[in-house]
Amino acid sequence: MNRCAWVKLDEPIYVAYHDEEWGVPVYEDRHLFEMICLEGAQAGLSWLTILKKREGYRQAFDQFDAEKIIHYDAVKLAELKENSAIIRNRLKIQSVVTNANAFLAMQQKHGSFSNYIWSFVDGKPIINHWKSIAEVPITTEISDRMSKQLKKDGFKFVGSTICYSFMQAVGMVNDHTTDCLCRK
Template sequence: MTKHRCDWCTGDALYEAYHDTEWGKPVYDDATMFEFLILETFQAGLSWVTILRKRENFRAAFDLFDYKKIAEYNPQKIEALLENNGIVRNKLKVKATVTNAQAFMQVQKEFGSFSDYIWGFVNNKPLKNTVNNYKEAPANTPISDALSKDLKKRGFKFVGSTVIYAHMQATGMVNDHEVNCFRYNEV
């Protein structure tokens, strides 16, 4: 018997694997939080599956998403990234990755961890929505609006409310699996 998945991922093996093992699973470690934040910022204006297909290229190009290394990138490294056709070569997004790594570490200094900071916006507990069809899920919420605003105030770039809500979904801060999806109660 086939497991029912959220309709947005069906028909693509990579998408289904991501859905089945990662999407919506609560994330509490800073390294994974940073990886998803960077991937979501690159996704802005593109489809998620495009980013997912380039994920390993991003991982290699950005030193396994080591935010301490990324925060130190110099203009030569940025230029090299802009010549890497394995990633999305958007100058503003590449520069934002460096800025976001620096801001990420500032948040860590202030709150002890980025995870503690970001999970505070949902009272440290995943929100569980009742989504019957993925098309009914919101693109943003008052919480993602507030988080986006706060991140921007802290110097983060490409963190609009829609990007942040997608980040919240990906990292399990909100469960937007369809109610008949096998992952709905698992996460």
Template sequence: MTKIRCAWCEKTDLYKDYHDNEWGKPVYDEVALFEFLILETFQAGLSWYTVLVKRENFRKAFAGFDVQKVANFKDAKLQVLAEDVGIIRNKLKIKAAVTNAQAFIKIQEEFGSFSKYIWGFVDGKPIDNNPKSLNDVPATTEISDKLSKDLKKRGFKFVGSTVVYAFMQATGMVNDHIEACWLRA
């Protein structure tokens, strides 16, 4: 029996694996949240597939997404990253990763964890949008607008509402699996 999936993931096995094992599953782990946040900011303006293909390279380049280490990257490290063909070499996004790590740590200090902060925007539980098809899945919502605005106020970069909504989908803050998808429940 063939599994019915959300149509966006049917192009490659890499997409299917990501869809089946990660996308839309609630994430509370600080390292995983930081990884998704950084990867989503690098994805801005590109396809998610581009990021997935380079994900392991990103993990190596960004110290396993250890937020403390990334927050302390110096200019020499940023230059090395800008020359690393294994990642997306956008200098502004690379610099933003360090800025975002520093802002992430400030949120951890203020709220006790980034998870507590981020999940507070959805009252601690996933929002179930129950889309019938991909056409019913929004690019942004009122909540992603609010969260984006708050992240920017706290110093984050490359966190527009579309990026934030994609982060919310990836980390299971919203359930946008289509009605027929085997992961819907």
């Protein structure tokens, strides 16, 4: 049985992520918030690096509880900058706090963050039919629109490539190649 070509078969955490999470629709707000923050943290790095630090992120950022994160002060941010369990980039750390505020605002405005984010695909996953990984885009018109709107709504580290990767991660698009065992 084949998997998508990007999966590093010698990395069990990567195989598990591909087989159990990637492309599976997520509607739970906190998980969506976690994923948008982790995708932003990945900018310029490999997704494997982030997966290996995922538990560290969960611990460092109070399980991605936005209500707690918005109250982080300079002392907490300085502690995070010294935390080797996460990517210690000041702008990426600050973006989680910024994004927590924007996330809560979108929950308030739209009833849930899920309602807001899934509206970009009319509430249902886009099922693509790529034969090879070479066909899979890194951005689309929808990720461009999402990026522009997220930025307008106060989010950081949400460029179009990050948005498309997020869409793949949370199942807004299913980009498993047609020969992949996870293709459903």
